[in-house]
Amino acid sequence: MTASVPDLLRLVAVPVLGWAAWRDVKTRRVPNRTWLPLLGVALLALALEAWQVWTGTTVGYVNQQAYFLRTTISLGFVIPLAYGFWWIGGFGGADAKALITLAVLFPTFPTYLFPDFALPVVVPTLGVFAMTVLSNTVVVGLFYPVALTLRNAAGGHVAKAMVIGRPVATERVTEEYGRLLQTPDGFTRRGLDLDALRMYLAWRGASFAALRADPEEFRDPASIPAETNPPGDGAIAVPDGGRARPEEDAGADDPSVDADDEARPDEGEITDPWGAERFFEEIEGSAYGTTPEQLREGLTVLTADDEVWITPGIPFLVPMFLGLLLGLSYGDVLYAVIEGLGVF
Template identity: 50%
Template sequence: MTLAGAVATGPDLLRLVAVPVFAWTALRDVETRRVSSVVWIPLAVFGAALLAWDGWLAWTAGGTAWTHEFLLPTAISLGLVVPIAYLFWWVGGFGGADAKALLVLAVLFPTFPEYTVGPLTVPLEMTPIGPFSFTILTNAVLVGVVLPLALAVRNAVAGRIAPVMFVGWPIVWDELPETHGRLLETPSGLSRGGLDLDALRMYLRWRGLSLADLRADPDRYRDPATLPDEPNPPTDGAVTADAADATAHPDGGTIDSSAEPDADLDRPGAAVGPAVADAPASEYNDPWGADAFLEDIEGSAYGTTPETLREGLDVIASEDAVWISPGTPFLVPVFVGLVIALVYGDLLLGTLF
């Protein structure tokens, strides 16, 4: 909302504080795929205060400033963008941080701001009626659509032609512990339903193993008898999670990954018979201890099933390079969509009309 003769209203100027904050959250989303609620709560309170200030300015200005420039777009922003954010989070289309970001934007940017810098006034493209938060959302979606196309071009230039070239790329196995996303491979071939890499890190930390340990002797670690008696904290699987205790027993000792299984042979799922190195995976009731892991931890390890975990471990243990999908850190398109909205306006309506 703007007032006649003003470079920008006080609330609109203060709203620019959100730009560096969203830039930081986008960076965090790329690096860790996690953004604390500590960020969103102050922004939401800040946005609510600015919204009240905007309402007071519009009310005192009178005329259409109250009804058309403030009340209508604010009602649409809170009544449309907020339910959209919640719905997409509920069905799994958005992560928690993505939904919270959109909820904050609905409160922080309900109306179109306007900034005059010399002869230039931005945004360049305004919509007659519509919340600014919805413009940010549609811009973010359009930016998000472009990313798979750019990824496919990158893969094609590198000669990596595959059905999953629009959603991922191959990496060498030793990059997996520091990579976000999910595998795009199973033992039967390329697949969009591979193992979540956060779940992989949770599993390795729970067992007290490194990925190099597991690859060095996969036949051994398929045997659930090699699971630790006292598993370690799995953490949440984040690359940056503090896993200092993930390779240590609660009594302060460390897991000896070279120890031979003996007394643990009566563990549920363990096979009695030949040595681990000679035993095919089919002889185990619970290869890799996948069932034991998922039963022991709190939560579902990002929806991972025992079969998905086993298939992912089989692939990782045998392949030197694997296809992964990093997913789309949606806060990046949201930040880009915000910047585009502030400078240009609505990409969709601006290009169509």
């Protein structure tokens, strides 16, 4: 394979973004330090390539005007776009940082020459590679709900939530990332965030098993210790998402306690059911946008049902990584489809 030095440097994005996507799936957390070295490589490659284009020392002919226009679009449009999506809540912080880094790293299309062919294959007229990665990401993401629906149907899980979620055993929800798709009244797209659930359990110093074993006790805010614990960030650190006390574990193992036999309580009987208001008053910041009402409704469902629907919410970095691989090999998928339809 033959390529310019800047384009060879840019290939470091593949293992870094691949690792970040894997990390995002496992923990939903990507350290900030992931992007700084890659951004350093991006600035080096951009400075070297810009100098080569300006001085006319590139391998092969490069249109100076087109190059700098595409670079301006990548830096001046894609970066603010990524920041804007993060600001309105459409992107997570890691998603925005990844796209911003790619906008600096790939302002134009790279070229990799092989003996009989060159990659990428499909290069759109615009020629801004970061835009291609973004459009490829969207295309890849469209296949996820299709695959999820087919998987649910094959397993006999047919429900309103089958397009965006999957059923899990309630006792395992603290081992999952995502949101509940249920309230006591039925389907919802904005149920309890499972990170917020783990934060709540850590704050109470309680295990999820104990909460399910005796929901009436936990529903009473008087059962909350006078000295609560730091809630953490909700990342999966221990299997049950909380720090179980010995007496709670004993209650959880009591076969006479069956969460299925508990009727859903009337939350109007006591003030601040589950201590939800107190939880949000004591923690610093928000729990991933969760409200006290969402917490109450989620806890009511989780202490009554043996199986619940959650949306796993595939991390955006996963389709972005696949979009990068598609861009480096095939090129712009959406452009190829539109061109194939005769629009261009």
